[in-house]
Amino acid sequence: MSTATAPVITVRDLTRTYCPAGRKKDAYTAVDGISFDVHRGEVYGLLGTNGAGKTSSLEVIEGLAAPTGGTVAIFGHDPKTDRDLVRPDLGIMLQNGGLPRELTVAETMRMWSGTCSTPRPTDEVLAEVDLTHRLTTRVGSLSGGEQRRLDLACALLNDPRVIFLDEPTTGLDPESRARTWELLADLKSRGVTMVLTTHYLEEAERLADRIAIMHAGRIAVEGSLDDLVAAEGAEITVTLPGTGVKGFPDFPGALVSRDGDHLRIRTTHLQRDTRRLLDWAAAQGITFDHFTARPASLERVFHRIAGAQAA
Template identity: 40%
Template sequence: MPLTASQNISSDGRSSATVRSLLLRGLRKTYADVVAVDGVDLEVMPGECFGLLGPNGAGKTTTIEICEGLTAPDSGTVELLERNWNSHANELRQLIGIQLQETQFPDKLTVEETVLLFRSFFHRGVAVDEIIRMAQLDEKRKSRVGGLSGGQKQRLAMACALVGDPELLFLDEPTTGLDPQARRHLWDLVDDLKKAGRTIILTTHYMDEAERLCDRIAIMDHGKIIALGTPQQLIASVGGEHIVEFALGTDTNVDVASLTGIPGVQSHRVDAGLHQLSVSELHTAVPLIFASLKGQGLALSEFRTHSATLEDVFVGLTGRNLRDE
């Protein structure tokens, strides 16, 4: 079954509209005294690009490994394409594709030989020539894997994940090491896969990537889902359309109440010495913020504004930037 938008039928002939691509209920996993996954519930539908975000130690990697059949849960329900790993392991391996964050390929094989090897694992799939072209590796077809750059190895990993024409695709940090042009190409490829009815589970450290690609996003921390929704819904949860950031010339106390009392200012937080205000009406709030700071005798060393983003949501919920890890 080729990777085209015309096919929306699962391998057993059922319409993908009737099949849940991923279902997690009460998922739990512990390692000694550490609770890695703590009662996670998720549901992902066909054709959806679903983002799973979280800092290191949040539990997202363990959750993904359980979904991929690499780790067994302690308890809970795990269903992929209405199948489970206990009863349908061989069938599921034919229906899913996995791109790991870092994949080790045999250095002496060529790109073409590597894709041929992975294609041999599947009963059906995409032609090797097509998948090499799709991954923009034509010029490296006869090159040995050991001589590829990091970005080229990432594209090879994507090719191997797609060569079985999967209905459900797991992408773990797929654009790490890619140049901007290759990154945009992968975004376009993900869009094409969604149009073809494929489902994608994506983890990424790039908030703009999650915002651009994902239909819905779950944010994990301490083994739990702490936020779930579309990118627009999550950004709206910040409480304001804009973020005002400022820093002071000296380490001086700020009268926070005078700032949060300004009409349109929703909240205040401090991140590494940078004050952040969530603001709904920028044009009316900014002059009043300046006036408040001046009235307190405070001198600014930095002042800037930007539209609220997923990064602001993430920092507000977890207290850290996604890439701080």
């Protein structure tokens, strides 16, 4: 993807601090000086554990809250102070849409359409999210997944050039999730720019051109999926037999650790070092009690940053 043109979204040294009235000593910094750009037609995945600062960041970038420090620009405008200029180009799907439960799907779409300067036909948008058959159903009677699809429909009504998606497929069944991914991929192909937060790592892998993983209010790593995975390295683990192990081979460039009979090899050359280990075992006449060779993955990058053991 070309990034020669000016970014659609520019975030510089963004900070957001919550400070209870009159209690500065209890101030809490949720977002601590993050910076990134998002270009036209790019899907930028903003990941992190609960409390990492994702939603606090999104609220500022969307123009729903003011930053404590730093700047945000969308198409060169401040999304908070220049909201009248920015809002017509934005689609926002909040983590919890909060639509009136007593309205039907059709009534909700008519209501939301009235807030858009150039709305699309509501039947067209509902067809995209597969809700045409629920026109007369009240929002409160929809399933959780259907409510998320209605939230997405509202975000798409004004044919936005930029869409913010906060956990867009939470509660969706696998088929509906796959259809939503297809819809978002089609929007991307039309040049729509998206910022995505999700707890589904497969979703980020499938949709995001670049991924940032936040931890404790900061961006710990950022890059394409290939970049993040390549930096993490693969892992080989074995349980050695209790006796008769001699002349253990070298693994140049790998990080090797041993705890009793348990051996772990972190490597960026999985195939080479797996073959080296198995050839050595065959020459020694050794059968491992346990053996795994796992390639690097976004899941392992995420768990390392979150301070947990990768599954």
